[in-house]
Amino acid sequence: MLRIGMGYDVHRLAEDRKLIMGGVEIPHEKGLLGHSDADVVVHAIMDALLGAIAAGDIGKHFPDTDEKYKGISSVLLLEHVGYLLEEKKVVINNIDATIIAQCPKMAPYIDTMRENIAKALKITKEQVNIKATTEEGLGFTGREEGIASQAIVLVEQ
Numbered sequence: 001m002l003r004i005g006m007g008y009d010v011h012r013l014a015e016d017r018k019l020i021m022g023g024v025e026i027p028h029e030k031g032l033l034g035h036s037d038a039d040v041v042v043h044a045i046m047d048a049l050l051g052a053i054a055a056g057d058i059g060k061h062f063p064d065t066d067e068k069y070k071g072i073s074s075v076l077l078l079e080h081v082g083y084l085l086e087e088k089k090v091v092i093n094n095i096d097a098t099i100i101a102q103c104p105k106m107a108p109y110i111d112t113m114r115e116n117i118a119k120a121l122k123i124t125k126e127q128v129n130i131k132a133t134t135e136e137g138l139g140f141t142g143r144e145e146g147i148a149s150q151a152i153v154l155v156e157q
């Protein structure tokens with residue numbers, strides 16, 4: 001049976017934080033605020049995968065009240081989501097994600113993000129697509145207050 005899932009997440013930009021996207025540290029004067037490393041594109045992908053197997057969301061599996069997730073790499077959390085899929089004998093067909101950010105330019109880092117995500121989920125880089133767009137200076141992403149991400153996945157059980 002084919003199943004589909006979608007995910008959406010937003011994190012606020014703040015000073016004195018690293019900007020981690022798809023497991024890549026991107027040089028920037030601000031980073032995303034969160035309990036974890038706030039890797040917003042990985043969060044959207046995790047929510048899409050959990051959605052596809054009707055397993056709730058990341059807040060349910062990795063509560064932000066739990067000290068063990070403080071500062072954790074979201075790629076490690078993604079690996080755990082991969083195990084949840086394996087347990088249910090679910091395989092990933094493909095993942096498509098969009099990063100919505102006024103800056104910095106994500107393009108130079110997209111290939112490495114795809115590799116990191118594919119490795120964590122034991123799939124190929126060709127099964128993972130990541131895109132980036134600005135919102136043309138409009139809204140909270142346009143004002144550089146935060147970065148959003150959306151993801152959609154297709155899986156098979």
Ligand SMILES: Nc1ccn([C@@H]2O[C@H](COP(=O)(O)O)[C@@H](O)[C@H]2O)c(=O)n1
Binds near residue numbers: 102108
């Ligand atoms: N943070 C971003 C935003 C966009 N890109 C790349 O630029 C292209 C044009 O973006 P527009 O929002 O002006 O349409 C987009 O297709 C991406 O390739 C990026 O790398 N990082």
Ligand SMILES: C[C@@]1(CO)OP(=O)(O)OP(=O)(O)OC[C@H]1O
Binds near residue numbers: 033037039
């Ligand atoms: C990822 C978790 C881990 O504690 O923390 P945050 O980095 O705050 O991210 P959020 O998108 O708010 O989801 C909650 C948590 O699952």
